[in-house]
Amino acid sequence: xxxxxxxxxxxxxxxxxxxxxxxxxxxxxxxxxxxxxxxxxxxxxxxxxxxxxxxxxxxxxxxxxxxxxxxxxxxxxxxxxxxxxxxxxxxxxxxxxxxxxxxxxxxxxxxxxxxxxxxxxxxxxxxxxxxxxxxxxxxxxxxxxxxxxxxxxxxxxxxxxxxxxxxxxxxxxxxxxxxxxxxxxxxxxxxxxxxxxxxxxxxxxxxxxxxxxxxxxxxxxxxxxxxxxxxxxxxxxxxxxxxxxxxxxxxxxxxxxxxxxxxxxxxxxxxxxxxxxxxxxxxxxxxxxxxxxxxxxxxxxxxxxxxxxxxxxxxxxxxxxxxxxxxxxxx
Amino acid sequence: xxxxxxxxxxxxxxxxxxxxxxxxxxxxxxxxxxxxxxxxxxxxxxxxxxxxxxxxxxxxxxxxxxxxxxxxxxxxxxxxxxxxxxxxxxxxxxxxxxxxxxxxxxxxxxxxxxxxxxxxxxxxxxxxxxxxxxxxxxxxxxxxxxxxxxxxxxxxxxxxxxxxxxxxxxxxxxxxxxxxxxxxxxxxxxxxxxxxxxxxxxxxxxxxxxxxxxxxxxxxxxxxxxxxxxxxxxxxxxxxxxxxxxxxxxxxxxxxxxxxxxxxxxx
Numbered sequence: 001x002x003x004x005x006x007x008x009x010x011x012x013x014x015x016x017x018x019x020x021x022x023x024x025x026x027x028x029x030x031x032x033x034x035x036x037x038x039x040x041x042x043x044x045x046x047x048x049x050x051x052x053x054x055x056x057x058x059x060x061x062x063x064x065x066x067x068x069x070x071x072x073x074x075x076x077x078x079x080x081x082x083x084x085x086x087x088x089x090x091x092x093x094x095x096x097x098x099x100x101x102x103x104x105x106x107x108x109x110x111x112x113x114x115x116x117x118x119x120x121x122x123x124x125x126x127x128x129x130x131x132x133x134x135x136x137x138x139x140x141x142x143x144x145x146x147x148x149x150x151x152x153x154x155x156x157x158x159x160x161x162x163x164x165x166x167x168x169x170x171x172x173x174x175x176x177x178x179x180x181x182x183x184x185x186x187x188x189x190x191x192x193x194x195x196x197x198x199x200x201x202x203x204x205x206x207x208x209x210x211x212x213x214x215x216x217x218x219x220x221x222x223x224x225x226x227x228x229x230x231x232x233x234x235x236x237x238x239x240x241x242x243x244x245x246x247x248x249x250x251x252x253x254x255x256x257x258x259x260x261x262x263x264x265x266x267x268x269x270x271x272x273x274x275x276x277x278x279x280x281x282x283x284x285x286x287x288x289x290x291x292x293x294x295x296x297x298x299x300x301x302x303x304x305x306x307x308x309x310x311x312x313x314x315x316x317x318x319x320x321x322x323x324x325x326x327x328x329x330x331x
Numbered sequence: 332x333x334x335x336x337x338x339x340x341x342x343x344x345x346x347x348x349x350x351x352x353x354x355x356x357x358x359x360x361x362x363x364x365x366x367x368x369x370x371x372x373x374x375x376x377x378x379x380x381x382x383x384x385x386x387x388x389x390x391x392x393x394x395x396x397x398x399x400x401x402x403x404x405x406x407x408x409x410x411x412x413x414x415x416x417x418x419x420x421x422x423x424x425x426x427x428x429x430x431x432x433x434x435x436x437x438x439x440x441x442x443x444x445x446x447x448x449x450x451x452x453x454x455x456x457x458x459x460x461x462x463x464x465x466x467x468x469x470x471x472x473x474x475x476x477x478x479x480x481x482x483x484x485x486x487x488x489x490x491x492x493x494x495x496x497x498x499x500x501x502x503x504x505x506x507x508x509x510x511x512x513x514x515x516x517x518x519x520x521x522x523x524x525x526x527x528x529x530x531x532x533x534x535x536x537x538x539x540x541x542x543x544x545x546x547x548x549x550x551x552x553x554x555x556x557x558x559x560x561x562x563x564x565x566x567x568x569x570x571x572x573x574x575x576x577x578x579x580x581x582x583x584x585x586x587x588x589x590x591x592x593x594x595x596x597x598x
Contacts, residue, residue, distance in 0.1 A: 073502065075465075075475065100497035104477050107462035110431070111469035116558040117430060119460050133562065138459050142348050143357070145458075146562040191474040191506035194492075198500040205498040211597070235598065253480065253517040254496065259344055259456060260368055260516045268597045278345055285567065289595045291587065297575070305573045307590055309583045319584040324598065327588060 003130060004037040005030065006091040008082060009054050010101050011044050012073075018208065019097030021057045021166040023159050027095055028058040028167060030126040036092065037061060041085050041180060043078055045071045048177070055175035058167045063180040072193035073101050079108045080182050086113060086154050092130035098158035099207070110156040116149035117156045120263070122163050122286065132157060140259050140282030161208055162265040163286075199254065206257065209238035211268045212287075214257055216242035216280075218273015218294065218313050222250035227317045228272060234324040240264070240284075242274045258283035273313045276301025293317065332387040332486055334377040334448045336414070337437060337464070338370040340393065340405040341457040355561040359399040366405045369452025371521035372514035377450050378413045379519060380484055389413070390444065394420040394436060403537065410532035411524030418444075422541040427554035430458070434466035436552055439545040441471060448491070449511040453478045461513075468511035476504045480517035484508075 005027040009020030020040075027038040040059035042050050044066065051062040065081045082105070086094060094109065096102035098120040110117035118134035122144075125133040130152040138145045149155045206212060213235065215228040225239070232239045240262075241255040257264055259279040269287035274280060276292065276299055284290070285304060292305035293316050302308045309316055342348065342362045351358045366374075374391065381387040391409040393402040406417040418440065425436055441449060449468075454461035461477070468475035480501070481494035495502045496515055524532070542552065549555060576583045576590075591598045 079469075100478065100495070103461055104465065107430075107460075107465035108469045108475075110462070110558075111434065111466035114431070114558070117460075117462055118559070119462055136459075137567065138564075139342070139348055139357075139457055140344065140459065141567060143350065143564050144567055145564050147559050148562050150558055150560055188472060189474050189507045189510075191476050191493075191504050191510065193502045193504050195503040196497070196500055197494075197503065203499065207498060253515075256516075268591070268595070282344075285570075289591075289597060290570075290573070291591070302573065302575065304570060306571070306595070307587055308573060308575045309580070309587060310575060311580050311583065315580045316584060319580055320587065323584055323588040327592065327598065 002031070002034045002036045003090050003092040004039045006085060006089060006094045007038060007040045007059065008094065008096040008102070008105070009040050009042045009050070010097055010099060011042060011047055011050055014044070014046055014050070016050055016053060017097055017099060018166065019099060019159060019161040021054070022161070022164040023095040023097055024054065024057050024059050025166040026124060026159060026164040030124060034128065034130070039063065039089060039091070041065065041082060043070060043081055045069070051177040053169070055172040056169040060175055062175060062177045064177055065180040072196060074190065074193065075104055075108050076188060076190045078105050079112055081180060082109050083112050084182050085180055091154060092152055093132055093155040093157060096156070096158045098160045102158045106156050106158045113154045113156070115154040115156060116151070118147050119158045120160050121157055122160050124157065124159070137286065140279070141285045160265055162210070162267070204238035206238045206240050206255070206262050206264050209264070209266050211235050211237035212240045212257070212264055212266045213237045213270045213272065214240035214242060214274060215245055215272050216274030217244040219245065219250070224314070225250060227314070231270070231317055231321045231324070234321050234328065242280050271301050271305075272317055274301055275299040276304060332380060332384055332448060332484070333390070333446045334380060334387060334450060335390045335392055335441060335444055335446045336370070336373045336377045336409070336450045337392045338374065338405055338409055339367045339396065339452070339455045339457070340364045340400055340402040341367045341455055344368070344456060350564045354563045356564065359397060364400060364404070366408055367452050367455045369454060369456070369514055369516070372516065372518045373450035373452055374409050374412055374414065375519045375521040376482060376514060378522070380448070384486055388415050390415060391417045392420065392437070392440060393417070394425060394433060397426060398423065406537060407532050408524060410535045410537075411528040412522055413528060416536045416538070418538045418540055420545070421539050424542045424549055424553050427557070428552055429557040429559040430460045430462045431466060431558050432552045432556040434463050434470055435556060436545065436547065437463065438467045438470035439547050440540060441467065443545060447489070447508050448484070449509070451511070451513050453513040453515045464511055464513040471511070473509050473511060474506045475511040475513070476506055477513040478515045479512045480515045482512065482518065
């Protein structure tokens with residue numbers, strides 16, 4: 001049988017990240033022609049119940065590495081577990097989501113296996129021998145690199161969230177679930193997560209959001225972010241900010257979209273009072289649909305925008321919030 | 332505390348980039364280069380730790396990624412900020428590699444230095460891989476914490492507690508030293524080099540190391556050691572032409588909502 005594709009399905013607090021299921025879907029698409037099994041790995045303290053959910057999205061087998069001591073992520077332990085799985089299964093590729101965890105784990109894993117690594121990929125193809133052609137944005141999205149491994153063995157790839165498609169779930173009662181264990185601790189010095197501090201307030205995470213509403217310098221002050229937050233609430237969207245708004249202290253850095261902030265790929269990105277400097281574009285130019293609201297018709301954001309409104313955001317945004325609310329209420 | 336900071340020289344972020352005639356690299360002619368923005372947080376943090384402890388040494392290391400680049404300038408900038416000495420890894424044999432061979436070279440260089448802490452930026456804004464620092468730590472067999480935006484060093488206990496940005500919150504991570512940390516915006520505000528700093532920097536030592544200095548076999552580095560080959564670079568796919576929705580705000584908003592619902596099918 002052809003060598004499998006291994007997919008790491010990230011979970012936090014017993015909930016799977018969507019991108020893991022997207023990676024399973026992409027692995028099924030790539031491996032289908034060659035009959036490559038898609039084998040998922042899930043790691044945590046109480047994760048066995050997630051196996052059937054993963055299988056229902058297309059994994060043909062699920063390896064469960066469950067241990068009461070694994071409440072938090074550990075790059076060392078997770079690397080050891082995935083290395084064990086890789087040694088046992090000889091996968092042609094290992095897929096992870098390009099999340100905080102995936103982007104931390106993938107380089108360590110690839111260095112331990114001494115194999116190819118492509119981070120934050122937005123398109124993948126697989127040749128008959130299993131070689132992956134990975135497309136990844138570089139230079140803040142100004143260019144894309146198509147890269148290929150020198151040897152098609154254990155190619156480690158992280159997939160950008162919201163870019164690839166997960167399969168529709170269908171019951172898969174036959175997918176075997178097996179335990180994955182490691183015998184000896186390697187005795188290496190380890191960094192240990194002591195605590196996870198939630199941002200709180202039910203804040204939606206930018207990198208996972210389908211819709212983002214962002215505000216910039218045009219808001220004129222931190223108090224006016226409530227216009228952005230109201231529109232976001234009406235749309236069920238996450239709130240973002242430009243570097244100008246973050247540097248002015250209006251929002252913490254965790255809100256920043258752009259070169260020194262987050263890279264996002266939502267279905268819809270609404271930029272309000274953001275001129276769209278190249279540094280901002282680096283973080284959002286792969287959004288599927290972009291709406292720009294700005295007073296300056298020459299702002300660079302209008303070159304990217306699918307739909308633009310040249311106007312005062314203080315007038316336009318509340319009107320937009322009202323219209324969305326009406327629509328959602330079925331009026 | 333001995334701290335080594337690794338910096339990369341990258342094209343200025345506002346640069347217009349063109350693809351070279353061979354198709355697998357950028358054309359570097361006429362570009363201006365800067366210290367990678369995330370690496371400035373690493374340099375600043377190293378200087379602040381030294382200032383806080385009142386003792387220590389800050390060494391800056393940089394690898395020449397391409398013969399057309401002059402990372403000496405980046406090193407002088409860091410010395411002008413206040414670092415004590417600099418090392419340039421300079422050998423044509425280092426070129427043409429990937430993140431893994433870069434990590435291999437850096438790890439070999441670090442093995443020749445004594446250190447308590449290694450600091451890098453969380454990613455270089457050219458390749459945007461965010462992998463080299465983590466791979467260096469793995470090759471050295473020391474722990475790492477990536478994407479750090481707050482750091483406490485406990486010199487006596489030889490530990491560090493770092494805040495690491497994750498989706499929707501932060502992880503508080505404790506690590507024994509020596510460790511490698513990659514730095515994120517928010518950690519500090521990098522200083523500008525002062526004029527006296529710039530003058531002093533000219534007198535500070537800048538060593539140049541090559542492949543033989545760090546004792547690596549040619550087949551482990553450069554194109555020979557790379558796990559990855561760039562097939563081609565390409566511009567991002569063009570975005571379909573957008574349109575400005577005309578009319579008064581109320582009319583335009585109604586039309587926008589209609590388009591988002593009926594054409595883009597998003598709401």
